[in-house]
Each structure stands twice: as C-alpha cells, then as structure tokens.
Amino acid sequence: MxxxxxxxxxPTPIPKKVELAMAENMISHRSEEFVKLYRETTERVKPIFGTKQEILLLPSGGTAALEAAVVNTVSPGEEVVVVTVGAFGDYFVSICEKNGLVVHKLEKEWGEACTKEELADFLKPLSNIKAVFATYNETSTGILNPVWELAEAVKEHSDAIFIVDGVSGIGGVPAEMDEWGIDILVTGSQKAMMLPPGLSIVAVNEKAWKVIEANRSTAYYLDLLSYRDWAEKGMTPNTPAVSLIMGLSAVCDLIEEEGxxxxxxxxxxxxxxxxxxxxxxxxxxxxxxxxxxxxxxxxxxxxxxxxxxxxxxxxxxxxxxxxxxxxxxxxxxxxxxxxxxxxxxxxxxxxxxxxxxxxxxxxxxxxxxxxxxxxxxxxxxxxxx
Amino acid sequence: MxxxxxxxxxPTPIPKKVELAMAENMISHRSEEFVKLYRETTERVKPIFGTKQEILLLPSGGTAALEAAVVNTVSPGEEVVVVTVGAFGDYFVSICEKNGLVVHKLEKEWGEACTKEELADFLKPLSNIKAVFATYNETSTGILNPVWELAEAVKEHSDAIFIVDGVSGIGGVPAEMDEWGIDILVTGSQKAMMLPPGLSIVAVNEKAWKVIEANRSTAYYLDLLSYRDWAEKGMTPNTPAVSLIMGLSAVCDLIEEEGxxxxxxxxxxxxxxxxxxxxxxxxxxxxxxxxxxxxxxxxxxxxxxxxxxxxxxxxxxxxxxxxxxxxxxxxxxxxxxxxxxxxxxxxxxxxxxxxxxxxxxxxxxxxxxxxxxxxxxxxxxxxxx
Incomplete structure (x- = not known):
C-alpha cells in the first residue's frame, strides 16, 4: 500500500505520462510510424545534449554505450587516459582494460573533481594518447566534473578525442557538447532521463567519426557506424527498444513543458x-x-x-x-x-x-x-x- | 482511432497485463525486491526453455545475446559451423565474421530446413570446430529447424558446443534445451515472449560454461561470466531492464494460466x-x-x-x-x-x-x-x- x-x-521514478506512452500499441521498427517517432524524438533530444549531431539510440544499458565509445575508437594496445574520480571512473577503466587498452589513470580522491590544470599536467608528458575519458557526473561521490574545462585541456595538450560518460547527469544538468568540444557524449535512460533502464543515447561529432571510420572494430552489436548508417533512414540496425523510444518522446514533452x-x-x-x-x-x-x-x-x-x-x-x-x-x-x-x-x-x-x-x-x-x-x-x- | x-x-502486441506490470513503481536493481523478482522470474522461465540451467537476463536486443554466445565461446581465428536457412542464419554468419571467426557455412535454399543427415555429412570432413550455430525458428522463411536432431549430429560428429538462436520461436514452440542437448539457447523479448524489445534471455549448460571459462573474451558488457556471478546473488552486473523483467514475470503468469x-x-x-x-x-x-x-x-x-x-x-x-x-x-x-x-x-x-x-x-x-x-x-x- x-x-x-x-x-x-x-533507476528513478517514471512519470505517469511516460508510463502511458510506453504502453502505446506496439509498432514495427521498420514502419513509417517508427521512422517518424525516431526522427522527431532524436531531433528533440539534441538540445538536451547541446548538440547538432545525430543522436543514436542503442537498445542497451549505459555500460554498453560506454563500451561502444571505447571499442569503436581505440584498438587493443593503444593508449588512453581515464580521468577517474569515483566508482564509475574506475568502471570505465575496467571496460578499457578488458578491451586490451593501455590505460593511464588520472585518479583523484573520492569526493574531489578533476580540474583543467590537473588534466593538462597529466597529459603534457604523454604522447600517442588516442582518447581521453571522463565522467561528467560521478554517481558514487556526487561530483560534477568541469568537463567544459577538461575539454580545453584535451584540445590544448593532445590530438585525442574526448569521450564523456554523461550517464547520471544528462537530462538534469547543463550540457553543451558542441560548444564545449566533447567528441562523444553518452547517457543512459534510467537516471535524469526519467525512463526505465534499457536505452542508451549517444552523440558523436565529426572528429570522432573520422577516428571511428579509421579504427577497425570487431564489435557487431556495438558497431556505431551501423547505427549511423541506419539513422539516415530513421531506423536502427537491429530491433530498437521501441517502447522506451515512445517513452523518450514523452520525456521530451515534459522537458519542453518545463521550458x-x-x-x-x-x-x-x-x-x-x-x-x-x-x-x-x-x-x-x-x-x-x-x-x-x-x-x-x-x-x-x-x-x-x-x-x-x-x-x-x-x-x-x-x-x-x-x-x-x-x-x-x-x-x-x-x-x-x-x-x-x-x-x-x-x-x-x-x-x-x-x-x-x-x-x-x-x-x-x-x-x-x-x-x-x-x-x-x-x-x-x-x-x- | x-x-x-x-x-x-x-515486435508483437503486448498483453494489457504485461503493460500494467511494466508500469509498476520503479525499484532499485540492488534492492531485496529486485532480487526476489529476479529469482522468481528466472525460475519460471526455465520450463519455457526446457532447462534446469540458470537463466541469464541481458538488457539488450537478441542480436547482442547472439554475439555474447559467439564472443564468450570462440576466439578470433577459430572455426565454427553456421547452419543458415535464411536471413537470420546469414545474420549469425555476419556476427561471426565481424568477430574474426573462420565460418563454415551450411547453406540451404530459403524455405527449406536443415536435416540431421545434412549437418552430419557437413561435419564429417571437418575437425577443430569449436561451435555449431543454428537458427531454431527462421523468421525470414517461416522454417522451424529440427534442432533436436541437429543436436544429435553435433554430438555424434564433433566436440563442438551447439548454440541455438531461439529468438522468434521460444515462448511459442516446444523447447527442451537439456533433453535435446543444446548448449546455449538464446531468445529475445519482442517475439513470442510478448514483451517490448530490449531484453534478451540466455541459458548456458555445463559443457558451454567450461568452454566459456577457458576462452579469453575481451567483451565487457557481454561477458557471460559476470552475468553468472551476479545471478548467484539474484542480480545482474549492470543495471538490468527492470521494467521488462517486471513484464516478464507477468508473461510467466499468462503462460502458466494457459496451462x-x-x-x-x-x-x-x-x-x-x-x-x-x-x-x-x-x-x-x-x-x-x-x-x-x-x-x-x-x-x-x-x-x-x-x-x-x-x-x-x-x-x-x-x-x-x-x-x-x-x-x-x-x-x-x-x-x-x-x-x-x-x-x-x-x-x-x-x-x-x-x-x-x-x-x-x-x-x-x-x-x-x-x-x-x-x-x-x-x-x-x-x-x-
């Protein structure tokens, strides 16, 4: 009672409006109705990411989207920097290590953020860094890393792409992916996005797409190029989480309603x-x-x-x-x-x-x-x- | 209107009872409520698979579960046989090839099934086959492969494990994983299982677990060993598709109600x-x-x-x-x-x-x-x- x-x-509470949207009659993921839903919804997610890039929707948890960001851009044996300020930064390290990357770990006390100067100092002696990863909102410590400044450090001291885990932040915090110079931004559905778990949202900019195109990944399900190809047709390469996308459309309604x-x-x-x-x-x-x-x-x-x-x-x-x-x-x-x-x-x-x-x-x-x-x-x- | x-x-229509179950209040995936839901639901799925093995629930489409079956058991360069009788058999071939496996393709005319004799003849000249894959219910042609016979051919002519794509069949067709000798059986939520897309269901037997333990996979999200470890605690390694699991419980109600x-x-x-x-x-x-x-x-x-x-x-x-x-x-x-x-x-x-x-x-x-x-x-x- x-x-x-x-x-x-x-996971967080689901708005009634979103629950009802997810209970709409099921549709085929190869139908005109779906294409309309997909196109309109991804368009409406762009302001939440602060980007004009295509929004990709993966039927998976946030972890899979983080792994997609890794395996599509960096090959085993290559070097990356992971900024870790808590459990989810460490999680990112595990994903990188399992995938055979050489990880340089910029580790902070749990409860502290990483500043631009710290990342700049860490990057200076390193060469050959392919990607820098950082958590935007560290769920384990309640820290918001100043990724807008970290992005500057990455640009100033390396040619690496900057990949940001936005999982527990995006939807509840400001995000200006394009303006700040984040190359890949990832989030999941079940946090500030007000949806049940099972949908991840990814945006990739031109710099990162070039890296992805040049990189040889063996991933099939997490192959971002296939998601990009299908997104052009308003669809996804395999069966998407249709009901969660219906829910995402209702989430966009709510955020737009709030102003x-x-x-x-x-x-x-x-x-x-x-x-x-x-x-x-x-x-x-x-x-x-x-x-x-x-x-x-x-x-x-x-x-x-x-x-x-x-x-x-x-x-x-x-x-x-x-x-x-x-x-x-x-x-x-x-x-x-x-x-x-x-x-x-x-x-x-x-x-x-x-x-x-x-x-x-x-x-x-x-x-x-x-x-x-x-x-x-x-x-x-x-x-x- | x-x-x-x-x-x-x-995707197929969702029963009202399942829609309502999925709209239940969200719960934490680390709570006692979740553990109870997970344990009871996976127990009730076992008869649908015809297995006493642990049921693993991945927050992903069926494609990811098929890729999990591949990457956890076979390493790049190793040889596999794929029985393909239609588009989804070919899809399986693509997953294997993208992951660097050497694929021996037993291809049938679209609209025909593969018989035990055909698979036996195909396997005889081959040695070193690590796994044989077959589609149970080929969605593109409406063929039900006699996987109970194919399993016999695999056992009689190889040491390979037998992996079955049950995606559009399981929930609507007989399945006796243990009795037939299927080593890994995989299905998705959005077909005969009466759920929206986004949940995949996997069962693995002892023979396949031994292969998985001996195989070095770099997959993180699709690491079946981590799903097994967490299943012992009634949980999943990362955030599961909570609402779909609530729905799966209602699906079990419905199937049990039908007898x-x-x-x-x-x-x-x-x-x-x-x-x-x-x-x-x-x-x-x-x-x-x-x-x-x-x-x-x-x-x-x-x-x-x-x-x-x-x-x-x-x-x-x-x-x-x-x-x-x-x-x-x-x-x-x-x-x-x-x-x-x-x-x-x-x-x-x-x-x-x-x-x-x-x-x-x-x-x-x-x-x-x-x-x-x-x-x-x-x-x-x-x-x-």
Missing amino acids: YPNILRHPG GISKTAERHEVMKNMVRAAMNALNIELLTDDEYASPTITAIRTPKSLDLAEYLRHLKKKYHLDFAGGLGRLQGKIFRFGHMGYCFPSDILQAVSLMEAGLQDFAYSFEPGAGVRAAQDVYLASLRK | YPNILRHPG GISKTAERHEVMKNMVRAAMNALNIELLTDDEYASPTITAIRTPKSLDLAEYLRHLKKKYHLDFAGGLGRLQGKIFRFGHMGYCFPSDILQAVSLMEAGLQDFAYSFEPGAGVRAAQDVYLASLRK
Missing part, C-alpha cells in the same frame, strides 16, 4: 542547494565541497553517532524512504540522496522531513525542523528570483 | 494450421512444406496476378492489417504472417477475413469466405480434441 519513495541515483533543458537544469540546481542547506542545518557532513557538487545526487556522510546501515534500513522500513548506500571504498561511510529526473523541490521537503523523523527515532541530537526550514528557505528564494 | 492489427514477426508452455505451443500449432489451411483454400502458395513449417510465422507467396507491395499497402491503409514483407532475396516475393505471442485463433480468423476483403478489392479470383471457413474448420477440430 505505502509507495516506496525512491531517492536513488537510478526546456535549461529550466530543468535550474530545478536540479535548486534541489541540490535544498539538500545541502538541509544537511548543513542538521549538522550532517557532505562528502564534497560546494564548488563541484552534483545537481542530481548528493553524497552525505554518516550522521555522527549513527549506525548508517541501521539508519538506512529504518528509513526504508518505517518511512518507505529509500536512499542508496555508498559504493566501493565509501560503503558504510556515506549514503546517496538522489534528486534527479522526475523529482521536485516538494520531494526534497518530503525526504528531509522523513530523514528528520528517523533521526528523532535514533535520538540524534538536532533541532527538529531545522533541515526542512533550511530547504524551504532555498526553495522560496529560488521562486522569488 | 482504428487500431493497427500488428501481424508481424516481432504451461506445452499448451501455449499447442495454440501456436493450431494457428499455424489455420493459416496454412486458409491459404490453401484461397489458392495462395506457401513458401515452405508442412513438415518444417514454423508455428509462429508463415511465409506466403504473392497471390497470383497481384502486385504484392500494393496489396500490403492496401491492407494496411484500408483495413489496418499490418503484415511484414519479405527479407533479402525474398523481398517482393513473399509476405510474412506473424502468429506468435499474444495472438489467438480469433486473430487468425480476423486477419484471414481482412485478407479476403483485400483480395476482393483487387478482383482476385477466389471463393469469398473459403479461407475463413478452412481456418474455422481447423480451429473447431482443435477444440473437439
């Missing part, structure tokens, strides 16, 4: 600030500094004196509030408050209220209401702008 | 016979003989004197009846009447009636009602059994 309040970094992606990104910025203000008011520490804090997910340190696992279990069991724990080396040290996609300031007020109720149950020392009040202040200030 | 009557070989997969397969057998009887009564030729005719899809030759493309366009435009055309070398020569998944004898009567209406519009010479009557006779006889 009680709905689970899913405040995870993905476009810049407005949607503003809402995420407000939610980020609400969560951060609330935690400060509750004397609960955040993992990251404000400067590079993610607009879609906040990593929160264990409230003092609490058993984190017990607190999270309690919140879920008694209040149906479902947060995600820490990943890897941060397991047991932080929890993650997802505020992406179909999530609103009212949801932040709700979650903070329930967090406070749970803190009272654990006799945590704080002024009840302080967190909610701080979040409200941020919200109200944003409305007065 | 008028619903499109989708009589394609996939189990053997009853579901009987219904498909009746529909096949209805379509074939109707076409015979209308003097419209079938591509295949009865012996190996597919229970899920029938390939029908162009009715005499008709312009096929014009007839199909007319059926869709005037009667909203949507058939699939021919693929590859059969384009313009046949059309394909899909009767798989959420399709019932009543749907066959409807489609044959509308086909007859269309034939009258084209002044085709036939006895109106003859096709429907013949289909009814088959249907009524099946009910009397």
